[in-house]
Amino acid sequence: MRRFLVGMASMSLLLGGCATTSEVNQSRLDLIKERNELVCGVSGKIPGFSFLESDGRYQGIDVDICKAFAAAFVGNPDKVQYRPLTAAERFTAVRTGEVDLLSRNTTVNLSRDSSGGNGLTFAPVIFHDGQGLMVKRNSRINNINGLARKSICVGSGTTTEQNINDAFEAISLPYTPIKYQDLDQVIQGYSQGRCAAMTSDRSQLAAARSSFASPKDHIILEDVLSKEPLAPASLGGDQKLSDAMRWVIYSLISAEEQGITKDNIDEKLKMAKENSQLKPLRRFLGVEGDLGEKLGLDNDFVVKVIRATGNYGEIYDRHLGPDSDVPIPRSLNEIYTKGGVHISPPFN
Amino acid sequence: MNKKHNLFPYIRRIAFSNSLDTCITLFILLAVFLLSTITIKWLLFGADWAVVIQNYPLYAFGLFPADQRWRPALWLLLLISLTIITLVGPRWRWLRKLLPITWIGVIPLGIVLLSGGLGLLPVASRYWGGVTLTIFLTTCSSLLAFPLGIILAIGRQSDLPLIKFFSSIYIEALRAVPLIAILFFGQLLIPLFFPIGVEINRVIRAVLAFTLFVSAYVAEDIRGGFQSIPKSQEEAAKALGLSKLQITQFVILPQALIIALPALTNQAIGLLQNTSLMAILGLVELLGISRSILANPLFIGRYMEVYVWLAGIYWLICTVMALLASHLEQKVTIEKLTIKN
Numbered sequence: 001m002r003r004f005l006v007g008m009a010s011m012s013l014l015l016g017g018c019a020t021t022s023e024v025n026q027s028r029l030d031l032i033k034e035r036n037e038l039v040c041g042v043s044g045k046i047p048g049f050s051f052l053e054s055d056g057r058y059q060g061i062d063v064d065i066c067k068a069f070a071a072a073f074v075g076n077p078d079k080v081q082y083r084p085l086t087a088a089e090r091f092t093a094v095r096t097g098e099v100d101l102l103s104r105n106t107t108v109n110l111s112r113d114s115s116g117g118n119g120l121t122f123a124p125v126i127f128h129d130g131q132g133l134m135v136k137r138n139s140r141i142n143n144i145n146g147l148a149r150k151s152i153c154v155g156s157g158t159t160t161e162q163n164i165n166d167a168f169e170a171i172s173l174p175y176t177p178i179k180y181q182d183l184d185q186v187i188q189g190y191s192q193g194r195c196a197a198m199t200s201d202r203s204q205l206a207a208a209r210s211s212f213a214s215p216k217d218h219i220i221l222e223d224v225l226s227k228e229p230l231a232p233a234s235l236g237g238d239q240k241l242s243d244a245m246r247w248v249i250y251s252l253i254s255a256e257e258q259g260i261t262k263d264n265i266d267e268k269l270k271m272a273k274e275n276s277q278l279k280p281l282r283r284f285l286g287v288e289g290d291l292g293e294k295l296g297l298d299n300d301f302v303v304k305v306i307r308a309t310g311n312y313g314e315i316y317d318r319h320l321g322p323d324s325d326v327p328i329p330r331s332l333n334e335i336y337t338k339g340g341v342h343i344s345p346p347f348n
Numbered sequence: 349m350n351k352k353h354n355l356f357p358y359i360r361r362i363a364f365s366n367s368l369d370t371c372i373t374l375f376i377l378l379a380v381f382l383l384s385t386i387t388i389k390w391l392l393f394g395a396d397w398a399v400v401i402q403n404y405p406l407y408a409f410g411l412f413p414a415d416q417r418w419r420p421a422l423w424l425l426l427l428i429s430l431t432i433i434t435l436v437g438p439r440w441r442w443l444r445k446l447l448p449i450t451w452i453g454v455i456p457l458g459i460v461l462l463s464g465g466l467g468l469l470p471v472a473s474r475y476w477g478g479v480t481l482t483i484f485l486t487t488c489s490s491l492l493a494f495p496l497g498i499i500l501a502i503g504r505q506s507d508l509p510l511i512k513f514f515s516s517i518y519i520e521a522l523r524a525v526p527l528i529a530i531l532f533f534g535q536l537l538i539p540l541f542f543p544i545g546v547e548i549n550r551v552i553r554a555v556l557a558f559t560l561f562v563s564a565y566v567a568e569d570i571r572g573g574f575q576s577i578p579k580s581q582e583e584a585a586k587a588l589g590l591s592k593l594q595i596t597q598f599v600i601l602p603q604a605l606i607i608a609l610p611a612l613t614n615q616a617i618g619l620l621q622n623t624s625l626m627a628i629l630g631l632v633e634l635l636g637i638s639r640s641i642l643a644n645p646l647f648i649g650r651y652m653e654v655y656v657w658l659a660g661i662y663w664l665i666c667t668v669m670a671l672l673a674s675h676l677e678q679k680v681t682i683e684k685l686t687i688k689n
Contacts, residue, residue, distance in 0.1 A: 044632075044640045051643035054402045056411045059644075083474065084640065086630050089536050096539035211649025325645030 027240035029073065029296055032100055037079045040066035041099035044084035047207040048319050048326035049105050049127075058082045061319040062103045065126055065232055065249070068309045069101065072248045072301040077308035091118050094235050101245060105129070105203070105230040112233070120233040121242040124249045126312075127320075128332040128341060129228035131163050132202035133221045134209060139196060144223045148173040150196035153189045155180055163225045164199050187211075197221075201228060206320070206328040222331050244295045247347075251302045254284065254344035255311035256335050262310035269303060284347045291347055302347075312342065391656075399650040400657045403641050407661070410477015410632050416469060419461040420480040426454055427483065431668055435675055455487050473551040477632035479661065481551070485633065486620045489558035493619075494612075496559065497566025501604075502596060504567065505574055515567070522564035528625055531557050535629045554626055562619055569611040573604030606680050613673035617666050624662075634658065 032038050042050040042062050050060040067077035083099050090106065093099045108125065111117035133152070135141045141150075144167060154161050156179035168175050178195045180186045187208045190198035198205070202220060209215045232249070234241050255261070258281070260268050272281045282288040286299035293299055309315055313335070320328045334340025363373040400407070409420045434447055462484065464470035476484065503515030522530070534557035535550065542548070577600055585595045605612075627636035638654050641647060647654075 045643045047643050047645045047648055051645070052406065052411075052637070052640040053644060054406065054641075054646075056406055056414070081474065084630050084632060084636070086628055088532075088628075089630055092536045092539065096542075098539060207645075207648060210645055325648075 027296070028097075028100055028234065028238050029241045029244055032073050032241075036074050037081060038066065038070040038073055039081045039083060039098070039100045040069070041083050041085045041090055041093050041102045041104050042066065043087075043104045044082070046105060046203070047210060048203065048324065048328070050082075050103075059319075061127065061315055062105060064309045064315045064319070065103045068248055068252060068305045068315075069103075069232075069245060071304040071308035072251075072297055073244065075298065075304055091120070094120065094233065097235075101232055101234040101241070103232045106233055108229045108231045108233075113236075115236060119236045121236045121238070123232040123234070123242065123245040124253070125229040125231045125342075126249060127203075127230045128224075129201050129203050129230055130224035130332070131160055131199060131226040131228075132205050132224055133197045133199050134190070134205045134218055135197045135221065137217050137219050141196065141221070142219075143221055144168075145171065145173065147175060147197055149175065151176040151178050151194070153178050153180060153186045153195040153198040155183055155186050155200065159226070160200060167223075167225045183208075199225070202328055203326075206326045210326050220329055222329060224332060240296050244297055247295055248301070248305060250344040251284075251305055251347070252309070252312040252315065253335060253342045254347060255302070255306050256313040256342075257337065257344060258284070260306060260311060262306060262314060265303060265306045280347070395653045395656075396650060397653060399641065399647040399653050403647075406637050406641060407478050407634065407657075409480050410637050411475045412477070412480070413471060413475060416471055419468065419471075420476075423454075423458045423461045424480060424483070426457070430454060431672060435671060452491075455491055458484060458487070473549050476551060477637050479634055479665075481631065481633040482620065482623050483665070485551070485554060485558065485623045485626070486616070488555045489562060489619060490616050492555070492559040493562040493566050493615075496563035498570055498601070500563060500567035501570035501574060502601075504571055519564045519567050522561055523568070527561050527622055530561050531625055531629055533557070550631060554623075554629075554631060558619060558622070562615060565615055566612065569608045569615065570604055572611065573606075573608035574600060576607050577603050609673070609677050609680065613670065613677075616673070617669050620666060620669065621662065634661065 040063075042058060042060075044050050044052060044058060046060070046062075048060055050058055050062040053059050063082065066080050066082065070080045071077040083093065085093050085099070085102070085104060090102055090104055091112075094102055102120075105127065106112070106122075107129075108122045112120050113122055133144065133147065135147070141147055152164060152175055154164055154177050161177065161179065164175075164177065176195075178189060180189055183200060183204065186198050186200065189195060191212060198208075200208070202224070205220050209218050209220070212218060232245060234245060236242075268281065269285055269287070272278050272285050272287045276282070279288070283291055285303055286292050286301065290299060292301045295301075298304070310318075316330065316333060318324065320326055320330075330340065332341050334342065336343040364370045405414075405417065408424070409417050412420055430447075430450060433443070434451075437443065460466055460468070462471065462476055462480070463473065500515050500519055503511045504519065506512045506515070531554070534553045538548065538553060581599055582595055585599045590598070623633055624635040626633050627639060630636070632640060635658065638658055642651065642654055
């Protein structure tokens with residue numbers, strides 16, 4: 001019996017040793033460059049965010065973020081392996097190094113970020129999701145106040161139900177909740193006209209609307225009732241990789257702030273090269289200084305990123321813009337100068 | 349002629365013999381008529397099959413690189429033609445003798461065709477998907493689980509206490525854990541035991557998890573076969589001077605396998621359906637790829653079409669498997685009879 005116990009103890013030590021000694025100090029960023037390919041964890045099942053096209057390519061806003069990272073890290077937006085991950089396995093996949101990073105609409109919160117929790121590090125938010133309201137266009141309701149004394153379809157026993165309750169309490173107006181078990185039933189109930197509005201996360205509302213016979217007859221209101229900031233994530237404790245990711249996202253936002261797009265990037269680059277007074281632009285595009293080098297990237301990584309995917313606004317419009325298949329109003333996702341919350345710190 | 353003549357009275361006798369029977373018959377006919385018209389109307393006019401037609405390479409081969417798709421296609425074609433030859437092919441003796449070897453050989457061939465090597469461009473397993481991956485998971489797991497199950501079944505019958513103990517523990521433990529838990533263990537926990545950078549292929553992990561699980565059930569099915577063979581046969585073999593190994597090899601096992609065959613077929617069909625569980629663990633097999641296709645904004649809301657289509661494919665594959673198994677059953681029972689005579 002004692003030998004058995006000793007055996008068990010040494011076995012667990014051995015296994016433990018395997019798990020801890022392997023955490024080498026080399027940054028994941030160097031590994032990505034060495035491999036010349038980025039392994040990006042995506043969902044693959046969310047309209048507008050990441051999904052499979054008929055030709056077998058992944059597409060969506062999360063996928064474009066992967067492309068931006070690949071352009072910055074290895075210089076080629078097509079050098080990405082997409083790993084479809086379910087919600088359950090996404091954190092394990094990052095922990096074990098099966099993927100380099102997650103771009104899988106993951107909500108940032110304290111427990112996921114902290115070392116006592118999931119031990120991840122999050123890049124800046126790329127999409128502020130949140131609970132929204134969808135109504136029929138011809139109902140002439142255009143904000144939450146218009147829903148007073150109306151019925152609203154909601155999934156029961158969820159935070160969604162709590163949030164809608166809080167929102168109406170805050171403006172002290174009455175409403176009638178019509179409760180359903182799950183989202184599919186909520187959608188069904190709303191489309192059968194049992195309620196004036198339905199409520200869920202805005203990205204889900206947009207996807208639901210796209211499935212309706214005439215999507216144009218429904219609008220998502222500007223009101224946002226909860227916070228679901230979605231951001232790319234990598235394993236905590238790898239500063240080199242997380243810094244590089246952070247500044248790639250900022251470069252997308254900063255490019256939109258400065259009006260630099262996929263179409264005019266070469267023009268802007270030429271301008272920066274010819275004009276030595278444009279210091280901030282020259283630094284941003286890597287004509288001058290060593291900002292990229294400090295991150296362990298090429299100095300002109302911003303140019304590569306914008307050439308590959310365009311700025312943040314272009315990515316957004318491509319997949320979630322008014323002309324896309326899953327239109328979601330930008331509201332919070334505008335840059336700060338237009339009333340949103342996306343803002344980039346200076347590239348100095 | 350005679351039969352045709354009797355048809356009308358026959359129907360009348362079984363379906364319209366009294367007023368209650370007539371009512372029930374009419375009601376059932378009406379229900380069948382209504383249901384089938386609704387179904388056919390939907391199938392032909394209501395459904396929008398673009399989601400199936402435009403994505404058929406994805407359903408068949410997953411994300412396999414387009415210029416290499418002939419490889420999984422060739423493998424599937426081989427499997428189909430082998431099935432047809434087995435079921436309705438000519439009964440030439442040399443062909444029939446060749447078939448079992450070909451069936452076993454087609455699995456390593458599939459591995460080579462899918463993963464590459466031997467002059468073929470290597471294709472990583474993350475590109476495998478669709479029906480190809482579903483069938484690959486099923487065939488590989490069954491091929492591995494079958495011998496493992498036999499060994500476990502023999503181990504459980506063994507006189508050596510330690511072997512008997514561990515075989516029993518293994519079988520009981522695996523049977524007491526739900527499959528999905530084992531799959532989660534394989535996909536989420538096994539990687540945590542290995543150092544970072546060492547990565548076991550996800551498809552291999554899935555195959556191993558299925559093998560471990562199914563082998564316990566296969567072992568129990570075969571043990572059932574063992575127990576149905578009278579003790580006297582073993583004693584007779586002993587009296588003839590056969591060794592323990594020879595008794596198992598020549599007397600018990602062949603009979604036990606024939607008896608266990610229907611149960612083993614059940615396991616194989618169950619295994620094929622269970623591979624769809626991998627969809628919630630991130631493999632893009634038939635169900636997984638369908639869920640990804642459904643997220644394409646062009647096809648949002650086409651659940652009905654996709655799931656009806658999926659049901660059709662699963663039904664087709666499972667039926668073919670059942671047919672193959674009943675063919676095998678017939679064949680071995682005929683052989684058994686000829687041996688007896």
